[in-house]
Amino acid sequence: MVANRMNETEARFFDDFQRRTIEAAMARIIPTDHAPGASEAGTIDFLDCYLSGIDFIYAKPDGSGFERLKGKRAEAWRQRIEIVRRKYLEGIDELNQRGRAEFGDDFADLASDQQDAILTIMEGPVREQQRAREEEQAVSGFTPPEPALQQIAAEIDLDFFPLLVLHTRQGFLADPVYGGNRNRVGWDAIGFSGPQSLAETHAGRYSTLPYFAETAGVTDDEAG
Amino acid sequence: MTNHNPDRADVCIIGAGASGATAAKVLTEAGLRVVALERGPWWQPDQFSADELANVHRYNLWPDPLINPRTFRASAADDPVVQLFCPVPQMVGGGTAHWTGWLPRMTENEFRPKSIYGEVPGANLADWPITYQELEPYYDKVEWAFGVSGQAGANKYEGPRSRGYPCPPLPPTRYNQKFHEGCAKLGYNSFPTPSAALSCPYNGWPATNQSAFAQQHGDPTGTRGNALTRFIPAALATGRYDLRPDCYVQEITVDARGRARSAVYWDAEGETVEQEADLFILACGAIESARLLLLSRSNQFPNGLANGSDVVGRNATFHEYSAAIGAFEDPVYGWAGGGYVGASTFEFLEHAEGRDFVGGCHVASAGVGIPLPISFSLPDKPTWGQAAKDADRECFNHTMAVGLVLHDLPQETNRVELDDQVKDAWGLPVARITHTPHPNDLAQGRWIIDRNAEILEAAGATEVWRVYIDKVTGNCSHQHSTLRMGNDPTSSVLNKDCRAHEVDNLYAVDGSPFPTSTGVNPTLTIMANAWRVADSIVARRGSPA
Numbered sequence: 094m095v096a097n098r099m100n101e102t103e104a105r106f107f108d109d110f111q112r113r114t115i116e117a118a119m120a121r122i123i124p125t126d127h128a129p130g131a132s133e134a135g136t137i138d139f140l141d142c143y144l145s146g147i148d149f150i151y152a153k154p155d156g157s158g159f160e161r162l163k164g165k166r167a168e169a170w171r172q173r174i175e176i177v178r179r180k181y182l183e184g185i186d187e188l189n190q191r192g193r194a195e196f197g198d199d200f201a202d203l204a205s206d207q208q209d210a211i212l213t214i215m216e217g218p219v220r221e222q223q224r225a226r227e228e229e230q231a232v233s234g235f236t237p238p239e240p241a242l243q244q245i246a247a248e249i250d251l252d253f254f255p256l257l258v259l260h261t262r263q264g265f266l267a268d269p270v271y272g273g274n275r276n277r278v279g280w281d282a283i284g285f286s287g288p289q290s291l292a293e294t295h296a297g298r299y300s301t302l303p304y305f306a307e308t309a310g311v312t313d314d315e316a317g
Numbered sequence: 318m319t320n321h322n323p324d325r326a327d328v329c330i331i332g333a334g335a336s337g338a339t340a341a342k343v344l345t346e347a348g349l350r351v352v353a354l355e356r357g358p359w360w361q362p363d364q365f366s367a368d369e370l371a372n373v374h375r376y377n378l379w380p381d382p383l384i385n386p387r388t389f390r391a392s393a394a395d396d397p398v399v400q401l402f403c404p405v406p407q408m409v410g411g412g413t414a415h416w417t418g419w420l421p422r423m424t425e426n427e428f429r430p431k432s433i434y435g436e437v438p439g440a441n442l443a444d445w446p447i448t449y450q451e452l453e454p455y456y457d458k459v460e461w462a463f464g465v466s467g468q469a470g471a472n473k474y475e476g477p478r479s480r481g482y483p484c485p486p487l488p489p490t491r492y493n494q495k496f497h498e499g500c501a502k503l504g505y506n507s508f509p510t511p512s513a514a515l516s517c518p519y520n521g522w523p524a525t526n527q528s529a530f531a532q533q534h535g536d537p538t539g540t541r542g543n544a545l546t547r548f549i550p551a552a553l554a555t556g557r558y559d560l561r562p563d564c565y566v567q568e569i570t571v572d573a574r575g576r577a578r579s580a581v582y583w584d585a586e587g588e589t590v591e592q593e594a595d596l597f598i599l600a601c602g603a604i605e606s607a608r609l610l611l612l613s614r615s616n617q618f619p620n621g622l623a624n625g626s627d628v629v630g631r632n633a634t635f636h637e638y639s640a641a642i643g644a645f646e647d648p649v650y651g652w653a654g655g656g657y658v659g660a661s662t663f664e665f666l667e668h669a670e671g672r673d674f675v676g677g678c679h680v681a682s683a684g685v686g687i688p689l690p691i692s693f694s695l696p697d698k699p700t701w702g703q704a705a706k707d708a709d710r711e712c713f714n715h716t717m718a719v720g721l722v723l724h725d726l727p728q729e730t731n732r733v734e735l736d737d738q739v740k741d742a743w744g745l746p747v748a749r750i751t752h753t754p755h756p757n758d759l760a761q762g763r764w765i766i767d768r769n770a771e772i773l774e775a776a777g778a779t780e781v782w783r784v785y786i787d788k789v790t791g792n793c794s795h796q797h798s799t800l801r802m803g804n805d806p807t808s809s810v811l812n813k814d815c816r817a818h819e820v821d822n823l824y825a826v827d828g829s830p831f832p833t834s835t836g837v838n839p840t841l842t843i844m845a846n847a848w849r850v851a852d853s854i855v856a857r858r859g860s861p862a
Contacts, residue, residue, distance in 0.1 A: 154366035294367030
């Protein structure tokens with residue numbers, strides 16, 4: 094089953110050079126250590142498939158393929174993918190231009206610490222906005238918080254760097270049906286004992302009760 | 318417009334979410350013929366999925382901002398920006414298709430905020446035109462028709478109940494145990510959050526399947542309590558409920574006397590259809606119900622239907638979720654309850670003298686954020702690189718939130734209007750929200766987040782983050798007060814039976830009639846009030862059955 098799905102998600106957008114650039118950046122976003130990282134999870138396949146068109150936006154609820162989008166939904170997704178593709182093409186250019194300017198080589202051919210240095214520069218404007226915001230809050234009498242629980246930014250409003258971070262995270266931790274999180278290595282890396290497949294959740298065979306309190310069984314029996 | 322418009326209905330309900338489905342059940346069971354126009358699709362359980370990427374990140378259930386945008390600005394001096402402000406799924410089931418399902422009751426005092434708080438500068442407070450005692454029988458009806466799991470008597474601040482809950486509380490989770498321990502150490506009362514999930518089989522429905530993918534996900538197993546599994550089937554069983562999905566109402570027309578005459582809508586094929594009815598009920602959610610009235614302009618109502626008073630859309634309130642987050646040495650598995658299984662306290666809900674704010678709100682424990690892997694994030698943590706990976710690994714199973722729903726105060730200038738630039742995919746002006754928090758909102762949030770942090774510390778948290786609120790984004794999806802009910806037609810849109818002062822066959826039953834936002838999750842009160850209003854419609858009309 095899983096093997097079939099991997100074949101299905103082999104659709105691609107990037108050419109080899111673009112793909113190599115983003116794959117290298119993703120490997121620094123979630124690095125490989127004693128546990129697998131973005132490379133082993135196949136986050137590049139996840140992204141390349143996503144950008145290939147609108148055939149892989151929504152998996153079917155039981156994981157048996159992908160939904161065909163129609164009407165206004167299809168139009169919106171075509172528009173969104175086009176916007177995101179453009180951001181990637183510009184981002185790839187910037188990664189390589191900075192690589193050549195700072196260290197004399199394409200991004201993918203740099204050493205890890207050189208790649209990190211470039212990513213840190215590209216994260217800069219985002220960090221600056223955050224710092225300005227924190228200062229503003231400090232002035233108005235608030236200690237600097239981060240609005241971690243407010244999710245108002247739409248994907249198409251993100252700049253290239255946060256978009257790359259988002260997609261790497263999605264490719265690492267989304268259900269494997271989308272071509273990333275290969276063999277559930279992303280879930281294993283953070284200790285999430287997720288379902289074996291979407292089919293398990295769809296049929297109601299997946300249950301989190303083993304992760305409830307140890308007395309849960311007692312209450313459950315009383316309730317039943 | 319087509320030549321073959323459908324037959325006139327007794328009642329036309331616009332929307333098939335929590336409130337529209339409740340009204341439909343009560344009205345059809347009383348013998349009335351109801352047509353429901355729902356702008357979104359009608360999904361069966363097997364069309365929903367436990368897919369975080371699709372449901373939380375890719376607008377599988379949330380409105381797509383490229384199709385249904387909204388705009389936001391802090392004040393009239395600011396330029397509005399397109400923002401997914403206070404979204405609610407637009408589909409049969411509405412917000413209940415993917416909600417958290419927490420169903421606490423309002424307390425007796427929450428119906429009288431103006432009397433209890435006194436005047437608050439800048440706030441447009443109002444007492445509710447109904448009391449807890451008037452609503453209590455309907456709380457009871459909804460709890461028992463729905464199947465709510467809870468522990469009667471455990472919340473010492475709750476008003477008198479006519480009876481207990483139909484089902485015992487949901488099984489305890491590790492993070493809820495931490496919350497109860499922390500509260501006990503500080504001398505606070507705490508209780509299992511009343512839940513729309515079933516702890517045991519009830520009324521022929523099976524016990525709820527416990528999944529990590531609950532909040533913000535639909536339910537492929539069909540075992541969670543929501544409008545789709547409870548009130549929609551009840552209304553359909555009468556044979557008098559004509560539920561039409563993918564039907565988007567663009568306008569309510571009026572007759573020569575200024576009474577509501579018809580709902581004009583686009584059907585699934587994009588054809589324009591006109592539905593006449595004796596009376597109309599708005600159940601679109603407080604933002605969209607106000608928007609529909611503002612879109613419905615006529616000679617009699619040049620500023621929007623039922624808006625001669627210019628109160629439509631004003632005093633909008635939204636709650637805001639935020640939390641203190643705690644890390645523990647032992648695993649608490651904050652994701653195990655799917656954002657569904659909670660523990661609560663009302664210790665900070667009731668107004669108390671001597672604080673630097675009025676009012677208060679419901680506090681409850683849950684996982685952090687959604688709380689699933691992709692969406693999991695912590696304040697002050699890097700978003701990429703080795704440090705980010707380490708933080709996820711250390712914290713994912715070891716953190717929990719003690720959160721609040723901010724009881725924000727009504728202000729006349731916080732409002733829903735039509736945007737003059739941005740249109741939706743059908744070409745209609747979208748809702749523009751103008752909102753600046755009242756200083757009381759920020760002070761209340763800050764003080765309660767500090768108390769929540771103390772609960773986590775008392776429970777043994779090794780690290781605690783406080784996430785204070787500095788703006789309202791509508792992240793609860795709760796929305797209220799845009800068509801306030803009240804006894805004075807110059808300061809309210811609806812009377813105490815939620816009938817428009819200016820249009821005697823027009824009602825609203827979602828959160829829009831709430832004069833104030835209250836300190837509790839609103840949907841139980843919305844459903845109880847919808848039931849009460851439907852009863853008053855049946856009584857006024859005389860049951861044909």
